[in-house]
């Protein structure tokens with residue numbers, strides 16, 4: 001095994017969008033004999049439940065200067081500095097062979113410490129527009145791996161396209177045969193990223209309730225909704241006689257994706273990676289306020305190949321969504337073509353490519 005017990009520190013934080021690709025690389029490294037430490041903050045640790053238990057956790061102090069009230073913004077540099085000291089101490093002690101950052105403020109301490117100690121370093125950018133922290137380190141790393149092609153790489157910086165790595169549970173369903181919508185049961189999956197999306201709870205149940213009765217009667221909806229939105233989502237589906245499961249986070253999304261005839265989703269990088277690796281038709285509603293509108297950039301490739309319908313939030317309403325859902329659910333040929341187009345964009349080898357970059361850096 002080429003890892004031979006060497007240590008890789010994986011730094012990720014903020015949302016699941018950073019944590020899930022990090023998990024995919026961690027799974028791969030462990031499988032090849034590496035030891036892995038996850039460096040994150042308390043918020044990031046909430047999304048680390050799926051990491052293999054062999055992965056050690058290093059919870060660092062972290063903060064953001066981009067959000068929050070004035071007092072927390074002013075205190076942020078101090079907290080980041082404390083976090084960097086935590087990370088520096090841990091790295092002096094453990095001497096990792098490589099540090100890989102996946103973006104988010106909690107990666108600043110680990111990436112900064114690796115820079116100071118001249119430990120080989122790499123970042124992975126998931127989106128079509130770079131995140132702030134990855135941009136900060138883009139010139140100070142040995143490799144920049146890209147999930148898609150960022151439109152705003154800093155001048156003189158070149159990236160390596162790896163795709164966005166997906167978790168093993170997604171790989172286990174990769175290219176699972178698609179059952180186009182026919183006369184039998186129909187399944188719709190609604191996901192709003194790792195935190196759920198209020199707008200999907202505002203619009204999707206009403207759109208589904210307006211589908212023709214013969215579709216509604218055969219439909220099962222899995223709808224991820226924030227806890228505060230769940231009651232009204234459940235009530236709308238129930239009033240329309242639609243079988244629906246509503247949860248704040250589905251732990252078995254790969255299975256639900258594999259079983260879906262159509263998916264309504266935000267256009268976060270991992271959601272798109274999952275949809276394309278398994279290969280399902282999608283209606284994508286990018287989060288308009290994402291940094292640099294990167295979700296629209298993420299969704300564009302799917303829309304351009306006919307894998308997905310891209311519906312900007314500005315034009316989103318229940319009637320448009322009903323129209324598009326109906327178009328897919330009543331046209332098996334089109335649905336099958338969309339599923340095949342999605343699959344053609346999937347990168348099931350992304351974790352392996354990322355892993356190859358790690359081993360290149362650590363001969």
Ligand SMILES: CC(=O)N[C@H]1[C@@H](OP(=O)(O)OP(=O)(O)OC[C@H]2O[C@@H](n3ccc(=O)[nH]c3=O)[C@H](O)[C@@H]2O)O[C@H](CO)[C@@H](O)[C@@H]1O
Pocket residue numbers: 015016017018020103126127191192193194195224248249250251252253266267268269270271272274287290291294295298
């Ligand atoms: C609001 C926001 O700024 N989101 C950003 C965040 O993504 P965010 O954390 O929202 O989500 P992503 O779409 O990248 O990933 C969500 C992951 O959670 C999974 N899932 C989702 C719902 C569920 O019930 N169960 C489940 O397992 C999805 O299948 C996917 O694997 O980081 C991403 C990567 O930098 C960005 O592209 C997103 O724009």
